[in-house]
Amino acid sequence: MNPNEITPHLFRTEYSKIVAVLCKTFDIKHIEIAEDIASETFLKASEYWAIHGLPENPTAWLYTVAKNKVKDYFKHLAVIEKNIKTELKTIKSEQEQIIEFDTKNISDSQLEMIFTICNPINSRETQICLALQILCGFSVDEIANAFLSKPETIKKRLQRGKDALRAYHFKIESLQEKDILLRLETVLKTLYLLFNEGYFSRTHPLLIRKDLCLEAIRLTLILIDHSITDTxxxxxxxxxxxxxxxxxxxxxxxxxxxxxxxxxxxxxxxxxxxxxxxxxxxxxxxxxxxxxxxxxxxxxxxxxxxxxLSPDKWHAILDLYNQLVIMEYSPITVLNRTFVFSKVYGNKKAIIEAKKLNLTENEYYHGLLGYLYTEINKELAMKHFEEAIRLTSSKSEKQTLQKQINGLKQTM
Known part of the structure; x- marks a missing residue:
């Protein structure tokens, strides 16, 4: 397998594990130290693998390099040993500290890390942003997409969040049950957004990113395996x-x-x-x-x-969407509800419902109207599909929408 293909996948799945284990093992209060070590590990991997090819066990190779990077960190920064000792908790000496990348330690470290990051000293949005970046490996653009916000806004939010954690004396530790339950809602929201980015990506050339979906499931299973978070x-x-x-x-x-x-x-x-x-x-x-x-x-x-399929299927789904819209309104939810509405009451009535939303700057709004007009007015359908293409930044979405337009042209 090409190293250029496997490295991004490993970065997505292993980077956060390395950061979590290092933070827990060495009690690192500045997350950036662990992030730098993890980043250097992957930089060495990309350079070494490009020349020598993939090792037999790439994941184990990464963990070994990460351990060596930690040793190098202490060795080469001895000149600022005084400052380092304010950042790190040691048992006998830094070099004697044992770093274990076994399954249990990784799971425990990630679970404790995500609950530590979701600290109420930051706003709920900032907590989720930090967790998506540090635990899930999201880029600034991916986080901005999840929040329908600008990348610059997210950059500032992340920096303020890390500053707040540092001032709070950030430390990975086992939390009390009441603290875990207080933070669980934010943790679940983070995993929900992680899965959604994998299920339907708007920031990546691939429409579906299975690695993100699997990682979200894996982290959620960790929660299920702990009695307090098995809610x-x-x-x-x-x-x-x-x-x-x-x-x-x-x-x-x-x-x-x-x-x-x-x-x-x-x-x-x-x-x-x-x-x-x-x-x-x-x-x-x-x-x-x-x-x-x-x-x-x-x-x-x-x-x-x-x-x-059953006679009650779409009626049941519409009833559920009606409840969901009341509980948490969002453009995607109301547009999905309108699609289901068309299955129950037909496209003509659904078009009336859709136009009431007036989400004219939303690509899914125009994509839905294009779908609803397909059997009613092909010219209007194409017009809406073209507008959806203009609004979306996803290459795969553009391809899908263009295919719809080409299909309509063939029937005219």
Whole structure:
């Protein structure tokens, strides 16, 4: 395999693990120290692998280099030893500290890291931004997309957040149950955004990024494995991820173009993941005092999408969307609701509903109207698809929309 292909994937999955383990092992208060060591590790990997090829076990190679980088860090910065000792907690000496990259230590370190970063001293938005960057490896542009914000705004937010953590004497530690539960909502939101970027990326050449989806599932499973964080909301989020992931293979063709739900090959849906989704959704609703969250509603919607057709299917999904819009309004939610509305009441009535939204600067708004007009007015449909192409920055979306236009032209 080409090193240029595997390095970005490993960076996405292993960078945050290295940062978390280093921060926990050495009690590093300045996250940047651990980030620099992790970055240097990957820089060496890209240079070395380009010449010598991939090692037999690239992940183990990275962990070994990271350990050596830590030793180099202490050795070459001995001239500022006095300052270093204010940053690092040692047992006997820095060199004698043991760095373990085993599965349990990685999981524990990442779990503790994400809850430590989600500190109420920062705003909830800043907590999520920090977690997405440090734990999930998101770029500034990816975070800006998740928040529908400008990259410069995100850069400033990240810097202020790190400054606040430093002033607070940032430290990875085991939190009390009340602190964990207080921060859990923000952690779940972070994992939700991580999964969404993988499920439908607007900032990457690939429309679907399976590595992000798998990483979100892995981190959510860590929460499920701890009794304090094994909550109904956590199970509902994991159910949603399983249901959505079950259709990944059917959502895109060999050319990287999106396949509309109506045109998907259901034989490609992963029944094992659907069964897991069912299992976690039942667990999410398995207590009499369970409060319905947005994750419950979205998981239920995803459940219906993976179930076979029945007379009540679209009515049930519309009812769920009606509840979701009231709970948490967003342009994507109301547009998805309008699509489902068309399945229940027809495209003409759905067009009226869509136009009430007046989201004229939203590419999905025009993409939806293009879909709704396809069988009613082909010229208007093409006009809306063209406007959606103008508004979107995603190459794969542009390709999919252009395919819709070409198909309409052939029928005129």
């Amino acid at each position: 109904p909301d956590t199970n509902a989020l994991l159910a949603l991820m399983c249901f959505q992931s079950s259709r990944l293979e059917a959502r895109i063709n060999n050319q990287g173009e999106a396949i509309l739900f109506d045109e998907q090959d259901e034989s490609l849906w992963d029944q094992t993941l659907i069964e897991k989704g069912n299992y976690y959704l039942v667990r999410a609703c398995d207590t009499s005092n369970t409060q319905v969250s947005k994750y419950h509603l979205e998981a239920a919607i995803a459940y219906w999408h993976t179930s076979s």
